[in-house]
Amino acid sequence: MLSKNILSVALLFIGLPLLAQTPKFQQTDSERFFRIGGKAGVNINKISGASYKQGFNYNYQLGGFLQFNFSNRFGIQPEVSFVQSSSEFSDDATIVYDDLFRDGGQKKAKLNYLEIPVLLNINVGESKHVKLQIGPAYGAMLKQTVDSLQSGGNIYKNNDWSAIGGLWIQLPFIHIGGRYKYGLTNINAIDNKQTWRNQSIQIFAGFTF
Numbered sequence: 001m002l003s004k005n006i007l008s009v010a011l012l013f014i015g016l017p018l019l020a021q022t023p024k025f026q027q028t029d030s031e032r033f034f035r036i037g038g039k040a041g042v043n044i045n046k047i048s049g050a051s052y053k054q055g056f057n058y059n060y061q062l063g064g065f066l067q068f069n070f071s072n073r074f075g076i077q078p079e080v081s082f083v084q085s086s087s088e089f090s091d092d093a094t095i096v097y098d099d100l101f102r103d104g105g106q107k108k109a110k111l112n113y114l115e116i117p118v119l120l121n122i123n124v125g126e127s128k129h130v131k132l133q134i135g136p137a138y139g140a141m142l143k144q145t146v147d148s149l150q151s152g153g154n155i156y157k158n159n160d161w162s163a164i165g166g167l168w169i170q171l172p173f174i175h176i177g178g179r180y181k182y183g184l185t186n187i188n189a190i191d192n193k194q195t196w197r198n199q200s201i202q203i204f205a206g207f208t209f
Contacts, residue, residue: 162185
C-alpha cells in the first residue's frame with residue numbers, strides 16, 4: 001500500500017513540472033525576493049538497523065520557513081519544524097540488547113525532533129513554481145520515549161544530521177511538496193554494535209506569503 005502511495009506522489013511531481021511549462025501557467029509566473037510561510041504534513045519514517053522491524057511508520061510534522069530568491073534560478077530556504085518519528089524493535093533486539101527491556105512485549109519508540117533544514121532551491125525549467133530542493137538538516141532531540149525500557153537512560157543520540165532532496169510546488173498562495181530524508185548520523189547511543197539511521201518520506205502542504 002505504501003509503495004502505491006509513493007508511486008502516486010512521484011507521478012504527481014513528474015506531471016506538475018510539465019504543467020508549469022504551459023503558456024497559461026507562465027502568464028502568472030512571478031517570484032519575489034522574500035517569502036514566508038508555514039507547512040504541515042505527514043512524516044513517513046523508519047529507523048534502519050538490524051534490531052528494528054521493517055516498514056515505515058506514519059507520524060506528523062509542523063513548521064515554518066523563509067525563502068530568499070536570489071535569482072531567476074536559485075534561492076535559499078531555511079526552515080524550523082517540529083517532526084515526530086517512531087519505530088519498533090524486533091524480537092531480535094533482545095539478543096543483542098537483552099538488558100535494555102523489561103519482560104513486556106512492547107518495544108516501541110517515539111522520537112520528537114526540532115528539525116532545521118537549510119535547502120538550496122533550484123527552479124525547474126522556465127517556471128519559478130517548481131523547485132528542486134537539496135541540502136542538509138540538523139535535528140535536535142526534544143524527547144525520546146521507549147516502551148518497556150529497563151532504565152531511564154537515553155538510547156538515542158540527541159543530535160542527528162541528515163541529507164534532504166525533493167520537490168516544492170509553489171502556487172500563488174499555497175504550496176505542496178515531497179522529500180526524502182536520509183540520516184547521516186548513527187543515532188545509536190548505547191554502543192557501536194549496530195548502526196541506526198533515520199530515514200523518512202515527508203509529504204506536506206501549506207501557505208506562502
